[in-house]
Amino acid sequence: MADRALSGIKVLDFTQHVAGPYCTKVMADQGADVIKVERPGVGDVARRSGPYPGDTPHAEKSGLFLHLNTSKRSVTLDLASAAGRNIALQLAADADIVVESFRPGTMESFGLDYQSLKTINPNLVMTSISNFGQTGPYREYRGADIVFYGMGGEMFGTGLADREPIKLGQNVILYQAGATASVATLGALFLAQDPADGQALGQHVDVSLMETQIGSIDRRMTALIAYQYTGETSKREHYGGSSYPNGIYPCEDGYFALAGSRVYFPRSVRMLGSPQELEDPKWHTPGAQTDPYLKEEFEELFLPWILSQSKQQAWAAAQQQRVLSGPLNTMEDLSDEPFFNQRGVFDQIDHPVAGLLKQPGRPFLMSESPWELPSPAPTLGQHNHEILADLGYSNPDIVRLRQMGVI
Amino acid sequence: MPKLPLQGIRVLEFGVVWAGPYCAAFLAGLGAEVIKIESIKKFISMTRGQIPRPTEEDLRNLPTSVGATPDRLPGKRPWNRIPLFNAHASNKLGMTVDLLQPKGKKALMDLIAISDVIVENNPTETMEKLEISYEEITETNPGLIMCRMPAYANEGPYQNHRSFGFHIEGVVGHTLLRGYSDMDPSGVTSVLMGDAASGTQGAFAVLSALHHRRRTGKGQLIELSQAENLIPFMGEAFMDYAMNGRNQSTLGNRHPVAIQGCYPCLGEDRWVTITIAGDDDWRSLCQAMGNPEWSQESGFRDPIVRYERHDEIDEQISQWTRSLKPQQVMRLLQEKGVAAGPVMDQQDAYADPHLNERGAFEEAYQEDTGTHLYPGAPYKMSETPSKIRRGPVRLGEDNEYVYQELLGYSAEEYAVLEEEGHIGMDYHPDVK
Numbered sequence: 001m002a003d004r005a006l007s008g009i010k011v012l013d014f015t016q017h018v019a020g021p022y023c024t025k026v027m028a029d030q031g032a033d034v035i036k037v038e039r040p041g042v043g044d045v046a047r048r049s050g051p052y053p054g055d056t057p058h059a060e061k062s063g064l065f066l067h068l069n070t071s072k073r074s075v076t077l078d079l080a081s082a083a084g085r086n087i088a089l090q091l092a093a094d095a096d097i098v099v100e101s102f103r104p105g106t107m108e109s110f111g112l113d114y115q116s117l118k119t120i121n122p123n124l125v126m127t128s129i130s131n132f133g134q135t136g137p138y139r140e141y142r143g144a145d146i147v148f149y150g151m152g153g154e155m156f157g158t159g160l161a162d163r164e165p166i167k168l169g170q171n172v173i174l175y176q177a178g179a180t181a182s183v184a185t186l187g188a189l190f191l192a193q194d195p196a197d198g199q200a201l202g203q204h205v206d207v208s209l210m211e212t213q214i215g216s217i218d219r220r221m222t223a224l225i226a227y228q229y230t231g232e233t234s235k236r237e238h239y240g241g242s243s244y245p246n247g248i249y250p251c252e253d254g255y256f257a258l259a260g261s262r263v264y265f266p267r268s269v270r271m272l273g274s275p276q277e278l279e280d281p282k283w284h285t286p287g288a289q290t291d292p293y294l295k296e297e298f299e300e301l302f303l304p305w306i307l308s309q310s311k312q313q314a315w316a317a318a319q320q321q322r323v324l325s326g327p328l329n330t331m332e333d334l335s336d337e338p339f340f341n342q343r344g345v346f347d348q349i350d351h352p353v354a355g356l357l358k359q360p361g362r363p364f365l366m367s368e369s370p371w372e373l374p375s376p377a378p379t380l381g382q383h384n385h386e387i388l389a390d391l392g393y394s395n396p397d398i399v400r401l402r403q404m405g406v407i
Numbered sequence: 408m409p410k411l412p413l414q415g416i417r418v419l420e421f422g423v424v425w426a427g428p429y430c431a432a433f434l435a436g437l438g439a440e441v442i443k444i445e446s447i448k449k450f451i452s453m454t455r456g457q458i459p460r461p462t463e464e465d466l467r468n469l470p471t472s473v474g475a476t477p478d479r480l481p482g483k484r485p486w487n488r489i490p491l492f493n494a495h496a497s498n499k500l501g502m503t504v505d506l507l508q509p510k511g512k513k514a515l516m517d518l519i520a521i522s523d524v525i526v527e528n529n530p531t532e533t534m535e536k537l538e539i540s541y542e543e544i545t546e547t548n549p550g551l552i553m554c555r556m557p558a559y560a561n562e563g564p565y566q567n568h569r570s571f572g573f574h575i576e577g578v579v580g581h582t583l584l585r586g587y588s589d590m591d592p593s594g595v596t597s598v599l600m601g602d603a604a605s606g607t608q609g610a611f612a613v614l615s616a617l618h619h620r621r622r623t624g625k626g627q628l629i630e631l632s633q634a635e636n637l638i639p640f641m642g643e644a645f646m647d648y649a650m651n652g653r654n655q656s657t658l659g660n661r662h663p664v665a666i667q668g669c670y671p672c673l674g675e676d677r678w679v680t681i682t683i684a685g686d687d688d689w690r691s692l693c694q695a696m697g698n699p700e701w702s703q704e705s706g707f708r709d710p711i712v713r714y715e716r717h718d719e720i721d722e723q724i725s726q727w728t729r730s731l732k733p734q735q736v737m738r739l740l741q742e743k744g745v746a747a748g749p750v751m752d753q754q755d756a757y758a759d760p761h762l763n764e765r766g767a768f769e770e771a772y773q774e775d776t777g778t779h780l781y782p783g784a785p786y787k788m789s790e791t792p793s794k795i796r797r798g799p800v801r802l803g804e805d806n807e808y809v810y811q812e813l814l815g816y817s818a819e820e821y822a823v824l825e826e827e828g829h830i831g832m833d834y835h836p837d838v839k
Contacts, residue, residue, distance in 0.1 A: 004619075005615035005616060005618060005619040006615055007622075008622065009618070022639075026608070026611060030615050049643075049664075050643075050647070050663070051643060051646055051647035051650055051651060052650070053650040053651065054650075054651065063642075063643055063646025063647060063649070063650055064646065066646065067642035067643065067645075067646050114789070132761060133765055133787070134787075135764070135765055136761040136762075136764045136765045137760055137761050137764060138741075138761040141741045141746075141748075142682075142741065142744055142745060142746035142747075143746050144662070144665070144680075144682035144684075144746045146660060146662075146667060146669065146680045146682060147682060147746050147747065148748075149680075150669065150678070150679075150680040150748050150749065150750040150751065151751050152751075152756075154598070155669075155680075156750050156751065156752045156753075157596070158598060159587070159596060160587075160596075163587065164668075164669045164678055165669055165678055165750050166585070166586065166587060166596075166659060166660055166669070167585070167660050168581075168598060168600060169581050169585035169641070170584055170641065170643060171643065172581065172600055172604075172640045172641075175604070175639070175640040176600070176607065176640070179604060179607040179608050179611065180607055180785050180786060181786065182611050183433050183437075183607055183610045183611050184784075184785075184786035184788070186611060186618065187412045187433075187437040187614060188412055188788060188791075189618070190412045190413060190437075190614065190617060190618065190621075191409075191411075191791065193618075195621070201409050201790055201791075202790075203788050203790035203791065204788075204789040204790075205786055205787070205788050206788075206789075207785075207787075208765070208787075211762070211765070211767055211786075212785045212786075213785075214756065214762065214767055214785065215782045215783070215785030216603045216785070217425050217429040217432075217494060217495060217599070217602050217603045217606055218598060218599045218603040219472070219598065219599060220782075221495070221781075221782050222471070222472045222490045222491050222494045223471065223472075223490075223753055224753050224756060225475075225490040225493055225494055225779070225781060226472065226475035226490040226753070227754065227757070228757075228780055228781070229475050229476060229477040229490060229779065230471070230475045230476075230477070230478060230479055232471055232475055233753045233754055234471065236596065238594050238596075239573070239594070239595055247593065248577075248593040248595065250591070250593070255582075255583075255591070255592050257574050258574075259571055259573075259574070319567075319568050319569065322567075322569050323569065324569040324570050324571055324574060325569070325570065325574055326568075326570050326574030326575060327577060327578060328577040328582045328583050328592055329577065329578055329579065329580050329583070330580060330583060330648075330654040331580055331641070331647070331653075331655065332648055332652070332654050334578075334579060334580045334638070334641075334645065335649065337578075339559070339560075339564055340634075340635065340638075343560060343563065343632075343635070345638060357646070357649050358649045359642075359645070359646065359649065360638045360639040360641070360642055360645055362635070363612075363631070363635065363636045363638075363639055364608065364612045364629055364630060364632070364635070364636060365629065365630040365631075365632075366615070366616065366619075366627055366628075366629050367627045367629075368616075368623075368625050368626075368627035369615075369616075369619050369627065
C-alpha cells in the first residue's frame, strides 16, 4: 500500500451527521485509520437522511452518509453499557485522535471525557464539535445550519434589502465547520507528536459550529472588522450594482455570471465582437459606468446576445477576452463537466449495498502522497469483528456482546 | 507556557485577496512564523484595498470591505487600514521585495532555503513569470512543502480562466442551491464560501504534508484547485444527481424535512431563525406561542401535513415573532429545546453574552489603525490557547528582521536594497 499523508494516524470517531463526519472523512481519505463508533441498530443519523436511490429509504443507501464516510471502518457500541464503554476506552487508549460531536457533557456521562481519556492516553488530541461550544450560556442550545449561519455567519448581509436574510445552500456551513475542526485537530496533533524531548503535548480542542462562522473569511470577519472601524453594519445588496455588464444574466440554457464592467468594460466590448455601436466615445467617459441611461442602452445590445448563447458558449466567449465569468451549473452540468472529469475530480465508488456511484473525490492533489480511490462508506458495524478481535476478544465473546446488544 | 503547535515552522505567503491569506492565517494562528511577501512596486486590487491611495471621498463611496477604514479616513497608510485585508493579517510578519530584480530574486531564494512551507494563490502564470518553480526550489530545499491554490488548475484548458470566487461557486453548483426559492437566481448576493473553504482545506493540506514530512523527510507540491475543493461541500446534491438524475434547486431558507424559516421580529430589520425538527419541537413551539387556537387543529400533529401547510405555518409564526425581539424568541424556544437564534448583525455579535464569555473577540493593536476587537481563532485549545499575538501586519513591517536577522544582510546592504525599491513601508509613488 502506498504511503499516504496521514498513514499511521489512528482516529476514534464518535461523530454523526455532517460536520464531525466531514472532519474525519478528510483525514480518512488521506490515509488515517478512522474507526467510526455508531449506535447499535441505528447508527449515524445521516443514515436516515436522503437522498436515497429511487427515493427508497435504506440505512445503507443514504447519499449523505455514503459521501461523508468513505475510507472509514464502522464499529457499533452501546456506550451506556459497561462493556461498550470498556471497548471504547481500549480503542481510545490506542488512538492519536478522538473526535466527538455529542451535546456537551455526554462524553462525561459515558466516562469518556477528555480528563478521563487523558489519564490513559496522555498525548491524546480530543476534538469536541458542538453547536455552541463546551462553555458559555448557549452551550446546551439546539442548532441547525440556518441558526449557526444567522448567529455566527454573514446571513444578515445575505439576500435583498426588502426581504428576509437568506441562508447558504444545503449544509455548506456544516462542511466548513468540519473543515475548520480538521485543521485545529491536525494542528494539535503536530504538537502531540512532537519528537523533541519532552515537547509532545496532547490537548482538548473545542469547536463551536457557530464560531466557525464568526471566524470565516466569507465576508463575516471583514464585516465584523468594518464595524469596529466605523460602526457600520452590513447591508443586503443585489449582486451587480449599477455598472454593466455585471451580475447574473439569463442565457439560452440557464444563467451566466460575469464581471465585465468598469476597468473590464473594454474586454466585454471585445467579447461582443466589438460592435460599431460600442465604439462611440460616450461609453468610455469617466461617468459612463454609472449612467443608468447608458446601462439601459447597453443592455438593449447585450441581452439579445447573451440570450442567444448557451452557458458553455458564453463562457468560451468571455474567457477568450479574459472577462471574469462562469456558468451557473446544475449538478448535472457539474457531473458532466469535461474538464473536471478529465482531471479525475470524481470517484466511482462501489458500495456493497448501494452499488457503483459517482461521488465527489479529492479536494486537492499531493505530489508525494497521491490520492487513492477511497473504500466505500462502511455498513453499520461492518468492522465489529476485526476491531474486537484486534482488541483480543474471542469469537464467543463477540457473539455474547452482540446478543447483549452492546455491539 | 508550552510551545504552540507549529512553532518553529516558517511559512512564506504569496497570498492575494482571501483564499491564500486565509490558509496562511490558520497556520499563523497555530504558531507558525508566517512571512507575508509583498512588493512596494505592485498593488494588487482587492488585497490591501481596491486602490492604493483612496481619498476620503473614495472611501465614502467604496463598499465596507475596502472602504471601511477607521472612521472612513485614509490615514497616512490606508493600505494598512483595510477590513478586507486585516481580517486575515494578524499573527503574520511582513516583508517587501521586488522579485523582478535579480537581487530580489536572490533574497527570496535564500529565504526559501530556510523555510518549510510556501502558500500562494496567484494566477498560474504569475509564478511562472517570476520563474519560481517547485522543481527549482526543491533542489536547494527538498523538504519544502508548496501549496498552490489556482482557481481551477495549474495546467489544462481552464488554467488561465479568469474568475472571482463568486463565479467559481456558480461553476460547482452552489449558486443554484441558494437564494430565494420564489425568484430567479439573478438577484443572489455574492457570497464567498469558496474562499473560506479553500483557505481552510489549504491549511489542512499543508498540515497533512507536514505530518507526512515528519515521518518520511519528504516535502511535496500541493495543488488545491479552488473549484474542485468546493465540490465535496455540495455532496448530498451531487449524490442526488448520481442516484436519481435529479437537479436540486434552492429551498430558500427551508429545510427538506423540518419546518424552518427566518421570521420578522420587533424592530427594524430584526429577524430570528427557527427549525422545528419533529413532533416534540412542534409541541414546544405551540406551547411557547401560548397554544393559539390555530395550532391545536389535529391535522398539524402530522409532520407530513405540517410540511404541506408550511406557508400557513410561516404566516402564523411570523405573527407571533413580530411582537418579540429576536433574543426573546431564542430564549423562549431554546428553553424548551427548540433550535432558534437571532440573525445577528455585527453590533449584535460583539454584544452577544455567549461569544463574550467564550472570548471570541480579542483586542489587538496596530500602529496605523489603533486598538480594536478582532475575531479570534475559530476553535479553542486547552493547552495552547490561540491568542492573537500581534495585530494585522503592515506592509513591509518586518523587513529588518527578515533581511538582517534571517538573511544576514548588513546595514549597508539593507540601505542599498531600500534605495533600489525592494524595502519600504510605502508603495512606490508610481504605483496606481
